[in-house]
Amino acid sequence: xxxxxxxxxxxxxxxxxxPTDDRLNRYSPSPTTTITTTTTTAAVSxxxxxxxxxxxxxxxxxxxxxxxxxxxxxxxxxDPVNKNSNNNSNDNDQNGSSSGVSSGDIxxxxxxxxxxxxxxxxxRELRRIASQGIPDGAGIRSTVWKLLLGYLPADREQWLSxxxxxxxxxxxxxxxxxxxPSEITRRLERSVVCDNDESKSESSGLLSKSxxxxxxxxxxLGKSSxxxxxxxxxxxxxxxxxxxxxxxxxxxxxSGDSQLANSNQDALxxxxxxxxxxxxxxxxxxxxxxxLAPLFYVFRNDPDExxxxxxxxxxxxxxxxxxxxxRDHFCQQLDNSNVGIRSTITRxxxxxxxxxxxxxxxxxxxxxxxxxxxxxxxxTLLLTQEFNFADSLHIWDTLLSDPEGPLETLLPVCCxxxxxxxxxxxAGDFTSNLKLLQNYPSANIxxxxxxxxxxxxxxxx
Numbered sequence: 001x002x003x004x005x006x007x008x009x010x011x012x013x014x015x016x017x018x019p020t021d022d023r024l025n026r027y028s029p030s031p032t033t034t035i036t037t038t039t040t041t042a043a044v045s046x047x048x049x050x051x052x053x054x055x056x057x058x059x060x061x062x063x064x065x066x067x068x069x070x071x072x073x074x075x076x077x078x079d080p081v082n083k084n085s086n087n088n089s090n091d092n093d094q095n096g097s098s099s100g101v102s103s104g105d106i107x108x109x110x111x112x113x114x115x116x117x118x119x120x121x122x123x124r125e126l127r128r129i130a131s132q133g134i135p136d137g138a139g140i141r142s143t144v145w146k147l148l149l150g151y152l153p154a155d156r157e158q159w160l161s162x163x164x165x166x167x168x169x170x171x172x173x174x175x176x177x178x179x180x181p182s183e184i185t186r187r188l189e190r191s192v193v194c195d196n197d198e199s200k201s202e203s204s205g206l207l208s209k210s211x212x213x214x215x216x217x218x219x220x221l222g223k224s225s226x227x228x229x230x231x232x233x234x235x236x237x238x239x240x241x242x243x244x245x246x247x248x249x250x251x252x253x254x255s256g257d258s259q260l261a262n263s264n265q266d267a268l269x270x271x272x273x274x275x276x277x278x279x280x281x282x283x284x285x286x287x288x289x290x291x292l293a294p295l296f297y298v299f300r301n302d303p304d305e306x307x308x309x310x311x312x313x314x315x316x317x318x319x320x321x322x323x324x325x326x327r328d329h330f331c332q333q334l335d336n337s338n339v340g341i342r343s344t345i346t347r348x349x350x351x352x353x354x355x356x357x358x359x360x361x362x363x364x365x366x367x368x369x370x371x372x373x374x375x376x377x378x379x380t381l382l383l384t385q386e387f388n389f390a391d392s393l394h395i396w397d398t399l400l401s402d403p404e405g406p407l408e409t410l411l412p413v414c415c416x417x418x419x420x421x422x423x424x425x426x427a428g429d430f431t432s433n434l435k436l437l438q439n440y441p442s443a444n445i446x447x448x449x450x451x452x453x454x455x456x457x458x459x460x461x
Contacts, residue, residue, distance in 0.1 A: 104132075105133070105135040106135075108129055108132055108133065108134070108135060109135040109137075109138045109140075111129045112126070112129055112130065112134065112135075112138065112140055112144065113138070113140065115129065116140060116143060116144070118156075119155070119156055119157070120154050120155050120156070121147060121154045121155075121156065122154075123147060123148075123154050124403070126144065126147060126148070127148065127401040127402075127403055128401075130144050130148060130397055130398075130400070130401045131397065131398050131401035131402070132397075132398075133394050133397050133398070133446075133449075134394075134397045136390070136393075139302070139303040141298050141393070141397070142298050142299050142301070142302040142307065143302075144397075145295070145298060145299075145318065145396075145400055146299075146314065146318060148400040148401055149318045149321045149322060149400060150321055151166070151314065151317050151318050151321065163310070163314075166313060166314075166317055167310055167313040167314075170274075170312070170313035170316050170317070171313070173274050173278065173316075174270060174274060177273070177274050177277045177278070178270065178273060178274065233273075233276075233277065236273075236276055236283060236284050237269075237273055239284065239286065240269055240272045240273060240276070240284055240289070241269060243286060243287075243288075243289045244265050244268045244269050244272070244289050245265065247265075247268065247289050247290065247293050248293060248389065251389065253297060253300075254268075254293065254297075264296065264300065267296060267300075267311070267312040267315070268289060268292055268293070268296060270312060271292060271296075271312060271315060271316045271319060272284055272288060272289060272292065274316065275288075275316070275319065275320065279327075282327060287380060287381050288323075290381050290384045290385065291319070291322065291323070291381060291382055291384065292315065292319050293384070294384065294389075294392060294393060294396055295315045295318050295319055295322070296311060296312070296315045297389075298393070299311035299314050299315050299318075300315075322400075322406070325405040325406060325407060326344075326379075326405075326406070326407050341376065341379065341380060342372070344379055344407070344411070345371050345372055345375045345376065345379065347411055348371060348375050348379070348411050348414050348415060349364065349371050351411055351412065351415045351455070352415050352418055352419075355415060355419070355455055355458070356418075356419055356422065358426070359418060359419070359422045359425060359426060362425065362426050363418075363425060363433065367428070367429055367430045367433055368430060369430060369433050369434055369437070373434055373437070373438070374434070374437035374438050375414060377438075378414050378417070379407075379410060379411075379414065382396070382399065382406065382410065383395055383410070383413065383414075386417075386440045387440070387442075387443070387445070388442075391445045394445050394449075395413065395445060395448075395449070398413075398449055398452075399413075408456075409452065409456070412452040412453070412455045412456040413448065413449065413452040415452070415455055416448055416449075416451035416452040416455055417440060417443070417448065418437075419451060419455075420443055420447075420448060420451065421436065421440075421441065424436060425437075
C-alpha cells in the first residue's frame with residue numbers, strides 16, 4: 001500500500017510541541033459512554049481596553065417576580081476561578097490565553113460594536129466576525145451569543161417585546177412545573193372552600209374525602225396523578241442537584257457557600273428541571289449541566305445589570321436552541337441511528353482518515369483506540385471538559401457562529417485536536433494514547449481553530 005503523503009503544513013512544529021504543564025485533577029472516563037460532570041478551570045484573564053461601551057439591548061418592561069438575585073462583584077466577574085487552583089497555568093506559552101490585547105482583538109471589537117449599533121443587525125456579518133473570537137473585555141459576548149442562537153431578532157426594535165414575551169413564558173413554565181403538589185392541592189382546597197359557603201363555615205379549609213379526587217391523593221399511582229408524577233420526577237431532580245453542585249468546582253461563580261454561588265446553582269437547577277419536564281422524550285441526561293454552564297455564565301455576567309438579572313430565562317431558551325441541533329446525541333434509543341452519537345463519531349473517524357490516514361490507521365487499527373473512548377465526551381459536551389473555561393468560551397464563539405450549526409465546526413475542531421498531537425500519538429501505544437486523549441494537553445486555541453478551519457475548507461473544496 002502506498003502511504004499518502006501528509007501535507008507539509010500538518011508537520012509544522014506548532015502542532016506537535018509538547019506542553020510544559022499537565023492538567024491536574026482531571027476526570028479520566030473509563031472506555032464507556034457515560035458522561036461525567038467533573039471539570040477544572042483556569043483563571044480568566046480579561047484585557048482592559050478603553051473602547052466605547054456597547055449599546056446594551058433594551059430590557060423587557062416586565063421583570064420576574066422573584067427574590068432579588070445577588071449581583072457578582074467585579075472580581076468575581078473578571079477572575080471567577082479559585083486562585084488556589086493549580087491546573088492550566090497561564091504562564092504556558094502553548095496556552096491560548098494572553099494578558100495582552102492584540103491589534104486583531106481591538107479591530108474585531110470595533111467591528112462587533114459597529115454591527116451591534118445598527119438598527120438591523122447583519123447576522124451573517126456578525127457570524128463572520130464572531131467566528132474569529134469575541135474579545136473578552138468588550139462585554140458584548142452575551143448579546144452576540146443571543147443573536148447567534150436566534151434568541152434576539154436582527155431588528156433591534158423588536159428586542160424589547162421579544163425579551164418580555166420570552167421571560168414571561170419562562171416564569172409561567174416555572175409556576176406550572178416547579179410547584180410542589182402540596183401547593184397545588186392547597187390551591188385546589190382554597191378554590192373549593194371559596195365556592196362553597198357551607199364548607200367554609202364548617203371547616204378550616206380541609207377537604208372532605210369525597211372532595212379529594214383520586215389524582216390529587218399522595219398515594220395515587222394513576223398516570224394522571226400529580227403526586228405520582230412528582231415522585232417519578234424526584235429521581236431526576238436529585239441527579240440534577242448532584243450534577244449542578246459538581247459543576248466547575250474551582251470557580252467561585254458556580255461553587256462554594258457564597259450567596260452568589262447558591263443563587264447560580266438554583267438557577268441552573270431550575271433550567272434543567274423545566275427542560276426535563278418539557279422534554280419527556282429526553283428529560284435530563286448527565287452532562288447537560290456542563291453545556292448549560294457557559295451560557296449562564298456569559299449571560300449572568302452581562303455588564304447591563306437588568307440583562308444579567310434575567311439571565312436564567314434567557315439561558316433557558318438559548319439552551320433549548322443550542323441543544324436542538326444535536327439533541328439526538330442525548331437519546332439512547334437513537335445511539336445506533338444515522339442521527340445518533342455513534343454516527344457522529346463515525347463521521348469524525350472518516351474525517352481523520354481523509355486528512356491523515358497514517359494517524360487514523362495507527363489509532364484505530366494498530367493501537368485499537370476506539371474513538372468512542374474519547375470522542376464521545378468531546379462531542380456531547382462541546383469540548384467543555386477538554387480546555388480551561390476561558391478557552392472554552394473562545395471555542396464556543398466559533399462553534400455558535402457556524403450558520404449550519406455547531407456540529408459542523410465541532411468535528412473539524414476535534415479532528416484538529418488529534419492532528420495537533422499526531423507525533424505523540426504516533427509514538428504511543430494503546431494505554432498512553434488513551435490517557436493522552438482523555439486528558440487532552442494544553443493547546444494554543446488560535447492555532448487549533450486555524451487548523452480546524454483549514455481542514456473544513458479543504459473538505460468543502
